[in-house]
Amino acid sequence: MKSGPKLGTKILLNVLLILYAIFALFPLIWMVILSFKSDAQMYNTMFVFTPTLENYRIVLFTTPYPRYLLDSLIVSGLAVVVSVIVGVPAAYALARYNFRKKEDIAFQILSFKFAPEILVVLPLFMIYQKLRIYDTYFGLIWVYQLISMPLLIWVVRGYFEDISVEIEYAAQVDGYTWWQIFFKNLIPLIKPGLVSAALLAFIFAWNEFTFPLLLAGTNVQPITVAITKFLGTDTAHYGQLAVAAVVSALPAIIFALCIQKHLVRGLSFGAVKG
Amino acid sequence: MARITLENVKKSFGKVKALDGISLDIKDKEFFVLFGPAGAGKTTILNNIAGIQVPDEGLVKFDGQIVNLVDAAHRDTAMVFENYALYPQMTVYDNMASALRSNLYKKDEDYINKRVHEIAKMMSMDYLLERLPSQLSNGQKQRVAMGRALVRMPKVYLMDEPLAHLDAKLRNAMRTELKGIQAQFGTTSVYVTHDFMEALSLADRIAVINEGKVVQIGTGDAIYDLPINEFVATLMGDPEINIIPGKLSKEGSVYKFAMKGSGREYELPVDQDLFAKLDTLGVKNVDLALRPQHLRYSFESKPGYLPCTVYSYESIGNKSVIVAEIGGQQLRMIAPNGLRVKIDQDVYVDLDLSHSLFFDSESKDFMARYNEAEIRRIAEPEEEG
Numbered sequence: 001m002k003s004g005p006k007l008g009t010k011i012l013l014n015v016l017l018i019l020y021a022i023f024a025l026f027p028l029i030w031m032v033i034l035s036f037k038s039d040a041q042m043y044n045t046m047f048v049f050t051p052t053l054e055n056y057r058i059v060l061f062t063t064p065y066p067r068y069l070l071d072s073l074i075v076s077g078l079a080v081v082v083s084v085i086v087g088v089p090a091a092y093a094l095a096r097y098n099f100r101k102k103e104d105i106a107f108q109i110l111s112f113k114f115a116p117e118i119l120v121v122l123p124l125f126m127i128y129q130k131l132r133i134y135d136t137y138f139g140l141i142w143v144y145q146l147i148s149m150p151l152l153i154w155v156v157r158g159y160f161e162d163i164s165v166e167i168e169y170a171a172q173v174d175g176y177t178w179w180q181i182f183f184k185n186l187i188p189l190i191k192p193g194l195v196s197a198a199l200l201a202f203i204f205a206w207n208e209f210t211f212p213l214l215l216a217g218t219n220v221q222p223i224t225v226a227i228t229k230f231l232g233t234d235t236a237h238y239g240q241l242a243v244a245a246v247v248s249a250l251p252a253i254i255f256a257l258c259i260q261k262h263l264v265r266g267l268s269f270g271a272v273k274g
Numbered sequence: 275m276a277r278i279t280l281e282n283v284k285k286s287f288g289k290v291k292a293l294d295g296i297s298l299d300i301k302d303k304e305f306f307v308l309f310g311p312a313g314a315g316k317t318t319i320l321n322n323i324a325g326i327q328v329p330d331e332g333l334v335k336f337d338g339q340i341v342n343l344v345d346a347a348h349r350d351t352a353m354v355f356e357n358y359a360l361y362p363q364m365t366v367y368d369n370m371a372s373a374l375r376s377n378l379y380k381k382d383e384d385y386i387n388k389r390v391h392e393i394a395k396m397m398s399m400d401y402l403l404e405r406l407p408s409q410l411s412n413g414q415k416q417r418v419a420m421g422r423a424l425v426r427m428p429k430v431y432l433m434d435e436p437l438a439h440l441d442a443k444l445r446n447a448m449r450t451e452l453k454g455i456q457a458q459f460g461t462t463s464v465y466v467t468h469d470f471m472e473a474l475s476l477a478d479r480i481a482v483i484n485e486g487k488v489v490q491i492g493t494g495d496a497i498y499d500l501p502i503n504e505f506v507a508t509l510m511g512d513p514e515i516n517i518i519p520g521k522l523s524k525e526g527s528v529y530k531f532a533m534k535g536s537g538r539e540y541e542l543p544v545d546q547d548l549f550a551k552l553d554t555l556g557v558k559n560v561d562l563a564l565r566p567q568h569l570r571y572s573f574e575s576k577p578g579y580l581p582c583t584v585y586s587y588e589s590i591g592n593k594s595v596i597v598a599e600i601g602g603q604q605l606r607m608i609a610p611n612g613l614r615v616k617i618d619q620d621v622y623v624d625l626d627l628s629h630s631l632f633f634d635s636e637s638k639d640f641m642a643r644y645n646e647a648e649i650r651r652i653a654e655p656e657e658e659g
Binding site: 169174 | 321324325326345346347348349351352353355356357358359360361362363372373376377378379422
């Protein structure tokens with residue numbers, strides 16, 4: 001029964017996977033290559049060129065690039081922190097308690113995620129102007145909840161649902177308070193899901209473009225918006241643009257590598273449940 | 275140690291009535307068994323005693339004190355959950371130590387260490403202490419769940435099918451062990467099971483629960499020999515008790531029982547008390563109930579034996595069960611092992627009516643039985659005085 005696929009099939013599958021990997025990775029590789037090319041060699045070389053760090057020097061030391069990076073970190077990081085603080089209890093409530101319209105509320109939260117941003121951004125722009133939170137960290141962190149919170153709540157909810165409620169009962173009978181149970185017994189059990197959901201939420205927030213473009217832009221400039229500045233109206237410094245993109249991709253990659261262990265398991269487990 | 279009283283406890287989940295007016299009085303140091311079919315509400319009763327659930331109506335009392343509003347942590351109970359409810363991220367040792375490390379039941383680590391090892395040794399699972407629950411078999415998990423409760427000295431042990439997932443050998447050993455532990459600690463215990471053998475062997479008293487109601491409370495003997503209705507009678511015993519519908523008639527001073535399936539009329543052995551009781555009740559349509567051990571069989575025709583055919587023959591280790599059939603009426607009886615029995619072959623059955631119980635055919639309630647006074651005296655010693 002369990003002989004596995006035939007050799008021919010195996011080879012075919014691997015070839016297809018390699019083709020797909022090239023297709024998916026090539027733009028990234030191309031971006032890295034570009035970042036080491038000088039403007040002079042930009043259009044007349046392919047893979048053979050004299051690598052230079054000039055682009056990196058210009059972007060990192062002569063432009064306010066580090067500040068954009070910091071803005072992105074602040075906004076995305078705090079957005080995720082807020083999502084975790086609010087989302088985990090919300091997920092717990094949705095998983096454990098029965099209340100009226102529970103599924104409607106859960107769906108409503110999810111629907112924030114699939115409404116096109118452009119649809120809501122104009123009214124939000126007006127509201128933000130009135131509330132005077134336009135172009136502030138607070139404003140962006142708030143609006144980023146539309147992106148990070150639904151994901152977090154839905155993944156973590158699945159995890160809570162997988163924990164049998166008797167474990168909580170057992171801990172109650174053992175003499176623990178609800179808070180102790182929550183931190184001692186539940187948080188360790190949802191950790192894989194929480195970590196992976198938080199990371200994904202961070203990446204989504206980090207990559208967000210529409211909201212920061214329209215709801216910020218002067219005081220607060222996340223990297224996604226700021227990169228466009230390297231595309232001048234008259235000249236396009238592709239090398240510098242590539243550097244900006246490469247560096248901006250780094251934090252997400254670093255985080256993902258750090259918690260890789262949790263990531264695959266975290267998302268394949270519990271999260272899949274409806 | 276505590277006396278636990280439930281007064282008219284009701285609990286619903288949505289539209290489902292889980293408990294419908296449960297009243298129990300569990301005495302101090304008693305081993306009390308809640309017995310009933312799946313979905314009867316046994317676990318819900320346990321949860322209400324533990325404080326995990328709060329009754330919609332009615333009172334839960336510990337030693338006369340109403341504890342409805344006391345949360346689970348402060349009730350000082352120890353519970354064994356049917357699905358074990360072990361903490362997956364902790365080792366067996368930490369699982370067992372959990373309660374003794376909480377603020378409420380705190381003990382120093384030396385004591386915990388001693389106690390956990392003592393209990394682990396008793397349950398022969400000391401080699402498991404460093405493992406995580408995911409590395410245990412179901413039987414081992416169940417022992418850990420038991421151990422976690424036993425390390426404590428609570429007011430009451432609540433056990434929800436704690437032996438259900440153990441293999442037969444270990445189950446018997448643990449049953450003996452449990453009885454010993456309870457006798458030694460003298461802690462009030464409430465024990466849920468759907469296994470009548472467990473109920474009979476462990477219980478000081480048994481409460482039979484069905485559909486959220488208490489059907490009967492009594493000692494094992496009382497439940498087995500004087501079941502309050504046919505439901506209780508059929509729950510206790512394996513193979514199941516034979517229920518034989520028929521008609522009673524009186525000729526002179528003698529009662530006769532006409533069996534419905536075969537049409538055979540039996541003259542009932544004389545028992546003046548029984549006949550007097552049947553006289554007062556005056557019910558004609560009755561179900562006669564007879565335990566399988568009181569049926570005799572023969573493969574040759576004998577006078578007075580009822581000619582039947584074999585419906586099934588099943589060997590269950592040290593004995594076997596023959597099910598005979600006559601006119602749609604099945605009769606279960608116990609036979610020795612190693613018989614050569616074919617389905618549909620002839621078999622002759624004799625009923626030892628001097629052990630029969632009588633139930634009202636309509637209400638299915640207990641009417642009377644042979645030797646009732648004598649059996650009542652043995653089965654209900656405390657109720658006597």
